[in-house]
Amino acid sequence: YKHDPKFPEGFFWGASSAAWQVEGATEADGRTPAIIDLNSKTKKPFADNSIAADHYHHYKEDVALMAECGFTSYRFSLAWPRIIPNSDRKVNQAGIDFYNNLINELLKHNITPIVTLYHYDMPVWVEEKCNGWLDRSIVDEFEYYAKVCFENFGDRVKYWLAINEQNMQICYGHWLGVSKGCTDWFRQKWVINHNMNMCSAKAVIACHEMVEGGKIGPVPGMVPIYPETCKPMDQIGAMNAEEFTEKIWNDTNAYGKYSNFLKNYWKNNDIDPGIQPGDEELMLAAKIDYIGVNCYRSNTGKDAPLDAEEQEYLLNKDGVKGNLKFPVVPGQYALTNNPYVETNDWDWEIDPVSLRYTLRYLWDHYQLPMMIMENGFGMHEAKDENGEVHDPERIEFLRENIYQVGLAIEDGVEVIGYNPWSFTDLLSTGNGMAKRYGLVFIDATDEELANAKDASELGMKRIRKDSFYWYSKLIKSNGKDW
């Protein structure tokens, strides 16, 4: 290391989660099913989320552990079907109470809540009514839901995030269950994308109107793309990969309009994204305050002169693979291996420098403050014979990544907080508890979770991992003791 990193006073240190991955209690107190619950029951290797980490029943204990660790922030999401369980749009008071209790508990310990409105758990009733994201009526439903959230929690929650990783939802639509109703995903994904943009824009505007001092932004899934070689066409291949996996979305969010690159792409491929009169004005009026950044890894891109539909065919043919090493959105590029970085058990590149790269890249393009909302290390983990959990690999990963955040701040980038994924173990999107991310171990395996009648049958004991103690020292010294 060159020297110790320095973090500004008041820098937010916390961790991150999402409702469907951590809460469990999917049938409690009036919550109705979400599309992701159904995925998790039927689609391998998703894991059943009816218990998850049972945070719904353990939230007080979890917040106490956060406080013990020294957290000053916690990023989590609200479950739409807990708040508005049915198409009559009646607000479920029990759902509101749960989130009020959680928020109040956090504030009692001086932990700033950062709240995501949408993290993949569309209520099934909305999917049925709006044909997933395809029908324009989704925009009204989402705006109504967002307003209910601002009205109920906006007096205490000042940091908001609209839609988690919209870019990944469009890139991996089949996987994440957003392609409902599509007969021509290649073209209709852009209608879904536009509807999501309308939902975000409405939420941004409502947040500014309803939440005093409220800040709201997007949270893209950032995977920076390096060119495979210095071959000029590999630069273009990498640029294309970046456009089609991230930049299109970041430009839209930050500038409030679609780029020429995207408009030309639509024109050349005969795509009508369903823009209605007034939409572009709305997008322009919805000014985001900051960017939430999810970043775990990098990718490497090269020139691949396939035409767009041919690439889309590859996606439909192969489906989603563990390492996602193939073009997910059409464009002239292919993703390839990077011999300079190691990979984890799921072939994800272990590349802490990519976090500095991402922060620099986003700052250079958009000049908006940024808060890291996800970054972390997924691994297979179990208790040892003493009932302890040692995770030196995670400590190493976090230390290296936090160092790179420090360097980005020195580079002049405005970074205001770091919330790694995740606080307790929770269900990984594709791998359940087999791929753990937490600073705190949840004492239950996928098999136990699948076979238990309910959470009370399992202890759901929380065990502090070594990374918990390491992170706690780091936080309490504002990054000095690392």
Ligand code: BG6
């Ligand atoms: C992010 C998502 O893309 O990556 C999280 O916002 C997810 O929901 C995280 O859990 C890690 O991915 P995975 O597939 O390892 O769980």
